[in-house]
Amino acid sequence: MTTETRLEADSIGTMEVPAEAYYGVQALRAKQNFPITGTKLHPVFIRNLAQIKKAAAITNNNAGLLPEDKADAIVRACDEVIAGKLAEEFIVDAIQGGAGTSANMNMNEVIANRAGEILGCPKGSYKMVHPNDHVNMAQSTNDVIPTAGKLTVLDLLAPLEKALIRLEKELAKKAEEFDDVITMGRTQLQDAVPIRLGQVFHGYASMVSRDRKRIEKAHREMYTVNLGGTAVGTAINVSDSYFYKIVPNLEKLTGYPLKQAEDLFDATENLDGFVAVSGVVKTCAVDLSKMCNDLRLMSSGPKTGFGEINLPAKQNGSSIMPGKVNPVIPEVVSQVAFHIVGHDTTITMAAEAGQLELNAFEPVVFCNLFESITTLEKAVDTLSVNCITGITANRKRCKDLMESSAGIATALCPHIGYKASATIAKTAVKTGKSVRELVLEQEIMTEKELEEVLDPYLMTEVGEERKEDEARRKAC
Template identity: 45%
Template sequence: MGFRKEKDMLGDRNIDTSKYYGINTLRAMENFDLGDRYVNLDFVKEIALIKKSAAMVNIRLKSLEEEKGKAIIKAAEEVIEGVFDEDFKINAFQGGAGTSTNMNVNEVIANRALELLGAEKGSYDLIHPLNHINMSQSTNDVCPTALRIAAIRKIRKLADALAELQEAFQIKENEFANILKLGRTELMDALPMMVGQGFGAYAKAIERDRWRIYKVEERLRVVNIGGTAIGTGLNATNKYIYMMTDMLQQLTGLGLARSDFPMDVTQNADVFVEVSGLLKACAVNLMKISNDLRLLGSGPKGGLGELVLPMRQPGSSIMPGKVNPVIPEMVAQVAMRVVSNDAGITFAAASGQLELNAFIPLITENLLESLELLEKAVIIFREKCIEGIEVNKEVCKENLEKSTAMTAALIHHIGYDKASDIAKKALSLGITLREAIYLENILTKEEVDKILNPLELTKPGIPGK
């Protein structure tokens, strides 16, 4: 293994000649040696896309020689394709507001461009990571812009996954539209309902999540590229700034817009808090639904047992035959992680100071992880759980008949107090509500049957009238 020598303001270092990264990346790898949680590669690739865009613009502005620019563009494209993924090994939790990641991309593109021109890696007098790859840029406009682009792409995928989950719940709503079950409030017996109505409520919750997340893309479209270090645009011409926005629109296919006040976008990260907050709301709904399914599917003999969840794997190393609701449990844990990530994003955004937020790396890692986890969890939830759910009709019927919850239907006929007495009698004697009413001999059998018709109890109106 050979080495090449690179230098910076702190001194010289030997770099493995097989590596495309340089001295800045090496120092960052050593300084932030926290394990193998590296910077999100999708974020890296969006930075490379910005470098490609900058090279194309700078060629047109004649700020960059065409031969060098074309080599830079080709090298950036290879980074986007994933050719050099192994050269991006800086920990996600790095100091410097993302400078290390930006420099990592600059160095890899520079050294690959040198190679394409027939020069040796490290020949920075020909193509320099900063003078050429980072021309008219700063970490502080590159990283926020790359994060916004990466987040938008993932938001679109998540919105699509949520739309499919919503549809899956709606299919179950129709499939179970005529199956009665006992409703529950505060885990106690409540009024009858259709099984399908419960799934319809889940569909509505996911519909809200889908719409909110789809719409929040608009909040991320405004970018500060061209604002350079603090948003004033030093070292970037007006032509460059406008052309960069146009070029990024063209290359991404996204409706990106130039900020009319780049200093705001450079220093304030509240938009990411807003996006994360909507992801948290989605996580809350997913966790509530997954916990409902675990409860309704509990048993098979000692729990509620009204739903039958698809069996995915044996559940115990000591209890043969036990099968756990592993998919809803996974979804709940993803939801917990997203809520935790939101807390981190909130603290990081609030901790920015003056003209820059130093904690963009944490915001980047947490936001992109939340988006990725939610998309994957939603797809797995739909495919491996929701689509295969069945109803235990006999258990639903038995639980409904044993309950005194239908006493609410008697209120308009015999009053609340008398209805309460009948419910108490049914429980104490271990008989059904219907049988307890017959014993009181205050309503005819026809009247009772009409009032306690479960189908009448699942929609608006006064039963029996």
């Protein structure tokens, strides 16, 4: 079976293109040149690149540079791309040489062929609408691709932020639920001093809140674009009317508070904004992985580990050990974090490798950054829904661990001194007796005094909470 083709030419030569394809010779060359990952351009990136082409057509028409019929056809074609109707026509690999020229030309060809078709021309003729002369008018790959990248980051960060808000709320609920559960805190995995399980989860909620706020601040890095600067920031081949209107027109289409960079040379050659966003995404992933390490430890056992909390059982844990259940959700979140750390390293090195007036490695930056954001969002969602909401506390186990630990001897220090307290702690470890037993045996304190000193709630109260409790005690 043969497929009908049409003949298209570019500066390299002629090439047969599938007759019904909306893409053209340059996109097809790119597909053949870069059979790298099998991953296509991100659909949100495609949508945003089409938004830019639409804004450019409107701006060029308003400037009297693009005839009404051509502008209208281009806008209609852009709207179809934005709606996802021509998704299969974007054939270039996400990782490509040329700083994104292949992605830009894939878009230009698709829009030109569809717009030409709207005006009654066959695909590949480009007589009515040309990819370079009309669709790419007053533009360069070097200003439209990074701008599309920034818009895509903004679009992808929004659902991540919502996912983090949900996670923060779930952790805060657990903090309240476990406020009366006291266990033994640990430093360097060794017994330290008592802590409320609610305080542990409150700390996690605060951490997630801080990560979310960092991501909110990262938006600012993406609002400044170099659109209008064309090739190297000099705005070559751009009219004044286009230069001053293109960003405001794009702002209207996207709803983002965009502004044209004051220094277009800087904005064209440097990718530090993307490095900054990648950094906060990585930080969030690392924080969540640390929390998941804790969850795995605290839920370990169930009989021979910490066993302080129960994670919801989500699936069988072994093909050979009956009844075994593994902490699969914390495990997958940590793996996502490892993945994101690798992406961040790639983004860092790609930004560093830029030379002179342009960084040629934007494709790999975008491919990795988009994936980092989307995978983290999904990881946060599954952590909230499939893990945090179903966590329960083993109250008796927590109490037993706290009461049997020599760590509570720390509370004796203000009353009998560090040296005597250390002796009690060492003796407790050596003999297996509790701190309470030893203090009473040696008649160091009375039972009433000891009851107050070793009160686990008093030991875990902080600030105003402690003052209020002490006032209540005195009143009694």
